[in-house]
Amino acid sequence: MGVRKVSRSRTVEDRLKDIQHEILIAVASGKPLPEVMALLCKRAEKIAPNAICSILRVDSSGRLRPLAAPSLPDAYSQGIEGVEIGPMVGSCGSAAYYGEPVEVTSIKTDPRWAVYREPALALGLKACWSSPIKSHDDRVIGTFAFYFRTTRRASKLEKRIVERCAHLCTLAIQHWAAQNRIRRLAFRDPLTGLGNRALLVEKFPTILERARSRGKEVAVFYVDIDGFRTINAQQGHKIGDQLLTNISRRIRNVAADADLIARLGADEFLIVRTARESRAEFEAMAVELTDALRDRYVLEAGLEVRAAASVGVACFPDDGEDLDALMGHADTALSRVKSGGRAGHAFYTARMDAEKRARRAFERDVSAAVKAGQLSLVFQPQADAHSCAVRGFEALLRWNHPIHGFVSPAKFIPAAEACGAIEDIGTFVLREALLQAAKWRKNLRVAVNVSPAQIIRADFAKHVEGLLAETGVDPGRLEIEVTESLFIYDAGAALNTLQRVKALGVSVAMDDFGTGYSSLSTLRAFPFDRIKIDRSFIFDMVTNADAAAIVNSIMGLGRALGRPVVAEGVETRDQLDLLQVQGCNEVQGYLIGKPLPIGSYSNITGVEEEASQATPHQEPERPAVVVAPPRRGGDMLSVVAPKRGHAIASG
Numbered sequence: 246m247g248v249r250k251v252s253r254s255r256t257v258e259d260r261l262k263d264i265q266h267e268i269l270i271a272v273a274s275g276k277p278l279p280e281v282m283a284l285l286c287k288r289a290e291k292i293a294p295n296a297i298c299s300i301l302r303v304d305s306s307g308r309l310r311p312l313a314a315p316s317l318p319d320a321y322s323q324g325i326e327g328v329e330i331g332p333m334v335g336s337c338g339s340a341a342y343y344g345e346p347v348e349v350t351s352i353k354t355d356p357r358w359a360v361y362r363e364p365a366l367a368l369g370l371k372a373c374w375s376s377p378i379k380s381h382d383d384r385v386i387g388t389f390a391f392y393f394r395t396t397r398r399a400s401k402l403e404k405r406i407v408e409r410c411a412h413l414c415t416l417a418i419q420h421w422a423a424q425n426r427i428r429r430l431a432f433r434d435p436l437t438g439l440g441n442r443a444l445l446v447e448k449f450p451t452i453l454e455r456a457r458s459r460g461k462e463v464a465v466f467y468v469d470i471d472g473f474r475t476i477n478a479q480q481g482h483k484i485g486d487q488l489l490t491n492i493s494r495r496i497r498n499v500a501a502d503a504d505l506i507a508r509l510g511a512d513e514f515l516i517v518r519t520a521r522e523s524r525a526e527f528e529a530m531a532v533e534l535t536d537a538l539r540d541r542y543v544l545e546a547g548l549e550v551r552a553a554a555s556v557g558v559a560c561f562p563d564d565g566e567d568l569d570a571l572m573g574h575a576d577t578a579l580s581r582v583k584s585g586g587r588a589g590h591a592f593y594t595a596r597m598d599a600e601k602r603a604r605r606a607f608e609r610d611v612s613a614a615v616k617a618g619q620l621s622l623v624f625q626p627q628a629d630a631h632s633c634a635v636r637g638f639e640a641l642l643r644w645n646h647p648i649h650g651f652v653s654p655a656k657f658i659p660a661a662e663a664c665g666a667i668e669d670i671g672t673f674v675l676r677e678a679l680l681q682a683a684k685w686r687k688n689l690r691v692a693v694n695v696s697p698a699q700i701i702r703a704d705f706a707k708h709v710e711g712l713l714a715e716t717g718v719d720p721g722r723l724e725i726e727v728t729e730s731l732f733i734y735d736a737g738a739a740l741n742t743l744q745r746v747k748a749l750g751v752s753v754a755m756d757d758f759g760t761g762y763s764s765l766s767t768l769r770a771f772p773f774d775r776i777k778i779d780r781s782f783i784f785d786m787v788t789n790a791d792a793a794a795i796v797n798s799i800m801g802l803g804r805a806l807g808r809p810v811v812a813e814g815v816e817t818r819d820q821l822d823l824l825q826v827q828g829c830n831e832v833q834g835y836l837i838g839k840p841l842p843i844g845s846y847s848n849i850t851g852v853e854e855e856a857s858q859a860t861p862h863q864e865p866e867r868p869a870v871v872v873a874p875p876r877r878g879g880d881m882l883s884v885v886a887p888k889r890g891h892a893i894a895s896g
Contacts, residue, residue: 300388311325333359347374386418445507464517466558467513527560553588614646615669624640626849672708683716783824
């Protein structure tokens with residue numbers, strides 16, 4: 246009798262070794278974890294024919310996730326899905342909670358089964374032995390259970406089978422977890438947890454194939470975060486990463502029903518979504534994306550930054566039938582949005598391709614303009630609003646394109662910002678303006694418009710300091726003009742740079758005042774030396790009571806803050822009269838003098854006109870008109886058109 250027991254024991258041991266060998270091969274060959282666990286259950290049931298095997302996984306949140314129970318109905322396993330482990334959660338939930346085996350000899354009477362007994366009893370399950378599956382660091386990662394159809398304890402042999410099988414489960418589950426971590430690194434962005442380009446390449450063909458079989462459209466949303474590079478450069482990568490994490494969270498909320506969301510690069514995201522009903526869903530989602538992402542973000546230590554999103558959209562099958570084509574066309578639509586200078590969205594059209602080629606050619610020309618000697622400056626006088634004495638000049642950039650002729654700064658400055666040429670162009674303007682000012686009478690200042698793309702340079706103030714030293718111009722004669730768009734994305738960095746500029750002795754003016762989204766808050770945040778009223782308010786202030794009221798309010802604001810106010814676009818005597826009544830400090834416009842080569846104002850600057858300045862970039866449509874000081878006893882200013890556009894004498 247003893248010999249037969251030893252023989253039977255050895256047979257079971259051999260079979261367990263066979264199971265171990267088979268399971269390890271299955272794990273090493275990369276079979277899915279549920280498939281491996283189902284195989285283990287079937288093999289265990291063969292050597293324990295009176296048992297019904299069940300394997301559950303415990304996830305990181307402490308919830309049960311069925312892996313395999315091939316001899317039980319799927320509905321039973323589904324009833325366990327997501328149940329939180331606890332001291333009174335059947336045999337498996339309790340074993341996982343305590344980290345110790347739990348033996349229930351009667352499911353019908355055991356209080357741990359009170360909530361869960363009915364489904365088990367309906368299947369004829371009357372007892373259960375459950376053992377925890379533990380990781381190498383002693384964490385509970387699952388349970389291995391034998392159910393019985395009679396009220397009884399597990400035999401020693403069955404317990405030994407459970408013990409060996411639980412060990413195999415540990416190996417299989419930990420291998421699966423490690424593979425998942427590797428896969429996550431390969432297919433997920435570690436910062437945001439979104440998919441990456443590799444996941445996009447792998448999943449996209451399946452998404453398209455499914456949509457094609459159902460006759461559905463698929464939209465590709467190419468999202469670019471406006472202002473991110475500025476924030477990252479000024480605030481550092483830590484703040485940049487916090488911003489991206491916040492942005493990705495909002496994208497997830499908006500695109501919760503998308504097929505796939507991926508982060509492609511530093512500030513670029515791609516969303517893939519299949520239509521449920523119509524293309525109108527894509528339009529609604531594009532609007533929701535731009536609205537959700539256009540906001541101020543509160544980051545570390547209460548730091549607030551502003552960001553927005555531009556979105557380009559291409560649709561399958563009309564705009565392309567593979568990933569490369571759709572991404573390319575979505576990028577073209579995105580470029581269309583960004584060329585407009587403000588956040589928003591656009592859907593791809595075939596016409597955009599020609600526009601994109603033309604835009605790239607234009608940007609190449611802009612990039613080469615400085616070295617090609619195609620850029621030049623003209624200067625427009627700024628005069629005292631009452632005495633009409635010229636106080637200084639604003640330097641204005643002109644580009645004489647070899648084919649297109651004179652190109653408006655409103656067109657080529659955004660192109661220069663987009664292609665990165667703005668720094669070279671900005672350096673040219675600032676250096677040339679200072680070189681000219683160095684020759685003028687010392688009481689005249691020179692004003693230079695500066696792009697936000699220049700200001701955000703970490704070394705901008707140092708750059709200005711170097712050019713002042715190079716040209717020998719007193720810092721007090723230079724005025725930097727900035728628009729409110731500078732403060733949209735990162736007010737903190739902008740203010741820091743401007744404070745360093747002011748520390749040099751350079752004055753700073755707010756240009757185009759009144760057209761921004763929060764002019765008053767911006768004015769409060771930084772001590773500007775001068776406020777320039779946008780020409781749009783001056784244009785019809787004589788005939789439009791609302792425009793006149795706005796101008797008058799800005800004048801009052803300037804007096805309250807102790808800031809001089811400059812009115813741009815003054816072209817008529819009536820405008821000047823009204824500005825004088827309202828207390829305007831300085832004026833600029835065609836009534837005072839047109840933008841001309843500086844030699845045209847030699848009687849003011851004290852510099853003889855150079856022959857080389859007399860042509861090619863001149864705007865000859867009409868002579869410069871300048872205003873003479875009012876005669877004593879008269880109530881009118883004499884308007885004259887002097888030779889070569891000479892303005893009145895400097896004050």
